[in-house]
Amino acid sequence: MAEFDFKSRYKLALDLLKEAGIMLREALEQPLEVSCKQDPTDLVTNLDYRVQDFLVSKLSQVFPEDTFLAEELTDQPDARSGAVWILDPIDGTNNLVAQRENFAIMLTFFRDGQPGFAFIYDVMGRVLLAGGGVLPVTCNGKAFAAPAACVQIERSLVSGNAAMLRDNTFGLADIARDSLGVRVYGSAGISFLKVLQGKLLTYASYLQPWDYAAAYVLAPALGYRFLEAQGQALRFQGKQPVFLIPAHLEDYFLEKIRGGGSHAFSGRI
Amino acid sequence: MAEFDFKSRYKLALDLLKEAGIMLREALEQPLEVSCKQDPTDLVTNLDYRVQDFLVSKLSQVFPEDTFLAEELTDQPDARSGAVWILDPIDGTNNLVAQRENFAIMLTFFRDGQPGFAFIYDVMGRVLLAGGGVLPVTCNGKAFAAPAACVQIERSLVSGNAAMLRDNTFGLADIARDSLGVRVYGSAGISFLKVLQGKLLTYASYLQPWDYAAAYVLAPALGYRFLEAQGQALRFQGKQPVFLIPAHLEDYFLEKIRGGGSHAFSGRI
Structure with a gap:
C-alpha cells in the first residue's frame, strides 16, 4: 500500500492560503458585505464565504474523497475518520469588520483522527505558522522553535473567555x-498564535473544532500542551472548554483548573 | 518679540524619537532588567529609564529652559505654564516585558497650557503619529486624516479600564x-492610536497626564473629542477619568457617561 500523501496536501494548502491572503488584503480595500448570524455581534461577511468556498473547492478538486468541517458549512462530518480538513475561513470576523486586521485563517488536516498538519495565518500581520503532526513546524517558511520553556507565569500575560475570567471558571481568574x-484580542487564532510565540502564557475559552483544531495539532511539537478543561476527550463536535499552555507548567495549570470555579475536573486528556 | 519656536522643537523631538525607536528595537534583542515599582505587576525596565534619560537630556541640551513632566521623574512641574514636555518613555511596560511589542512612546509639548504638538509612537508596529496643536497631523511622515466620521457604534470595538467595564462606571459597559x-491591549498609547485610526470606538480609563496628554492634543485635528468623564478640567496632575471619542458621537457618549454607574457628570470640558 502506498504511503498516505500528506505532503501534497500540505503543499497545496500552503499555496492556497498564501493566495487567499493576497485576495483578502486586496478585498479589504473595498467595502464589506456584513450580515448577522445568531445575534447582532455574531457577524459573517462576504469574505468568510469567499475564503471558505475558495479553499474547499480548490482542495476538493485535487482530493475529491476528502471531507470538510468548516465554520460556514452546515454539513459536519466526523473528524475522526477518513481524510478531513477543519477550516475557519475567518477567525475574528468582528475584528475584520471593525479593524480590518487581527483575524486569522485556520486550517487543519486529520487522517483517521490522527493529526496531519495545521496552519494559523495572521493575514494582515503576515505571520503564517505551519506544520505540526507529521511535519516540522515553520513560520513564514523558516524553521520555528517556540520559546515555550522560557515562559514564566509572573512575567506573562493571560487571555481567555470573559465569562471564565469573571467567574473564575477553571481557575482562569486565579491564573x-x-x-x-x-489581554483580549477577539480571535482564538490570533491568541493561540501569540501563545505559541511566547507572547501569552495561555489562551482559554469554550471553542468549536474549527477554533481549536490548529492549536491542538501545532502544540506538541512546540513544547505546549492542549488541555480539555474538564478532562474529557476532544469530540470535534460542539463547544468544549480548552487551554493552550506551556508544557513545563502543566502541573501548575492542572492544579488551578481543578481548584477553580464550579466545574469539576476529572483527569487529563 | 520673535515668534515662539514650535517647529525646531518638533523637528528635534521627531528625530530623537526615531533614534529612540532604533535603540529600543536593538535593545529588545538582549535580556531586560525588570524591577517592580508599587506592586508585582507595576514594572519598570532599564529601557524605560534609558529612553527617558535620552529624550530629556537631548531636549534639555537644546532647550535648557524647557521643563519635563515624565512618568519616571519625581519632579512634576505645572504643565500649564512655560514650555513643558510631557513624556511617557514606555507606555505598556508589561507588554514590553511579556511580548516585546505593543508598547508606545508618548511625548507632548505645551506652551503656557496651550497644545503645541504630540507624538504617539508604536515602536515595534512602526507607526508614528505626530502633530496636532499648532502643526498638521502626519503618520510616518505622510498627511493623516482619521476615519472618525465613518465610525459606527454597532460596527466598532470598545477598550477601557477593566473596573470601569465591570462596574459600568461612566456607562462604559452600556457602551x-x-x-x-x-478588546484589551494593555497600553493607553496603543489603544489611543487604534481609536485615532478608526480601529476602536473609544478608549476610556483613569489616566495620568503622561498617558493622556498626546491623545488630548491629537484628538481635535482628527475629528475626535477628549472628554474628562466627570466634566472637570484636565489638571495634568494625578489620575483623571477620560474618554477619547469620535466627535460626531459626542451626544451619544455624554448620555451614556451621565447615565452610567455611580459617578455624577456635571458638564463637559
Missing part, C-alpha cells in the same frame, strides 16, 4: 492574578 | 453592549 495581566 | 465587543 490571571498570578500573571502580569489580562 | 460596550452597543458595540461589537471589548
Whole structure:
C-alpha cells in the first residue's frame, strides 16, 4: 500500500492560503458585505464565504474523497475518520469588520483522527505558522522553535473567555492574578498564535473544532500542551472548554483548573 | 518679540524619537532588567529609564529652559505654564516585558497650557503619529486624516479600564453592549492610536497626564473629542477619568457617561 500523501496536501494548502491572503488584503480595500448570524455581534461577511468556498473547492478538486468541517458549512462530518480538513475561513470576523486586521485563517488536516498538519495565518500581520503532526513546524517558511520553556507565569500575560475570567471558571481568574495581566484580542487564532510565540502564557475559552483544531495539532511539537478543561476527550463536535499552555507548567495549570470555579475536573486528556 | 519656536522643537523631538525607536528595537534583542515599582505587576525596565534619560537630556541640551513632566521623574512641574514636555518613555511596560511589542512612546509639548504638538509612537508596529496643536497631523511622515466620521457604534470595538467595564462606571459597559465587543491591549498609547485610526470606538480609563496628554492634543485635528468623564478640567496632575471619542458621537457618549454607574457628570470640558 502506498504511503498516505500528506505532503501534497500540505503543499497545496500552503499555496492556497498564501493566495487567499493576497485576495483578502486586496478585498479589504473595498467595502464589506456584513450580515448577522445568531445575534447582532455574531457577524459573517462576504469574505468568510469567499475564503471558505475558495479553499474547499480548490482542495476538493485535487482530493475529491476528502471531507470538510468548516465554520460556514452546515454539513459536519466526523473528524475522526477518513481524510478531513477543519477550516475557519475567518477567525475574528468582528475584528475584520471593525479593524480590518487581527483575524486569522485556520486550517487543519486529520487522517483517521490522527493529526496531519495545521496552519494559523495572521493575514494582515503576515505571520503564517505551519506544520505540526507529521511535519516540522515553520513560520513564514523558516524553521520555528517556540520559546515555550522560557515562559514564566509572573512575567506573562493571560487571555481567555470573559465569562471564565469573571467567574473564575477553571481557575482562569486565579491564573490571571498570578500573571502580569489580562489581554483580549477577539480571535482564538490570533491568541493561540501569540501563545505559541511566547507572547501569552495561555489562551482559554469554550471553542468549536474549527477554533481549536490548529492549536491542538501545532502544540506538541512546540513544547505546549492542549488541555480539555474538564478532562474529557476532544469530540470535534460542539463547544468544549480548552487551554493552550506551556508544557513545563502543566502541573501548575492542572492544579488551578481543578481548584477553580464550579466545574469539576476529572483527569487529563 | 520673535515668534515662539514650535517647529525646531518638533523637528528635534521627531528625530530623537526615531533614534529612540532604533535603540529600543536593538535593545529588545538582549535580556531586560525588570524591577517592580508599587506592586508585582507595576514594572519598570532599564529601557524605560534609558529612553527617558535620552529624550530629556537631548531636549534639555537644546532647550535648557524647557521643563519635563515624565512618568519616571519625581519632579512634576505645572504643565500649564512655560514650555513643558510631557513624556511617557514606555507606555505598556508589561507588554514590553511579556511580548516585546505593543508598547508606545508618548511625548507632548505645551506652551503656557496651550497644545503645541504630540507624538504617539508604536515602536515595534512602526507607526508614528505626530502633530496636532499648532502643526498638521502626519503618520510616518505622510498627511493623516482619521476615519472618525465613518465610525459606527454597532460596527466598532470598545477598550477601557477593566473596573470601569465591570462596574459600568461612566456607562462604559452600556457602551460596550452597543458595540461589537471589548478588546484589551494593555497600553493607553496603543489603544489611543487604534481609536485615532478608526480601529476602536473609544478608549476610556483613569489616566495620568503622561498617558493622556498626546491623545488630548491629537484628538481635535482628527475629528475626535477628549472628554474628562466627570466634566472637570484636565489638571495634568494625578489620575483623571477620560474618554477619547469620535466627535460626531459626542451626544451619544455624554448620555451614556451621565447615565452610567455611580459617578455624577456635571458638564463637559
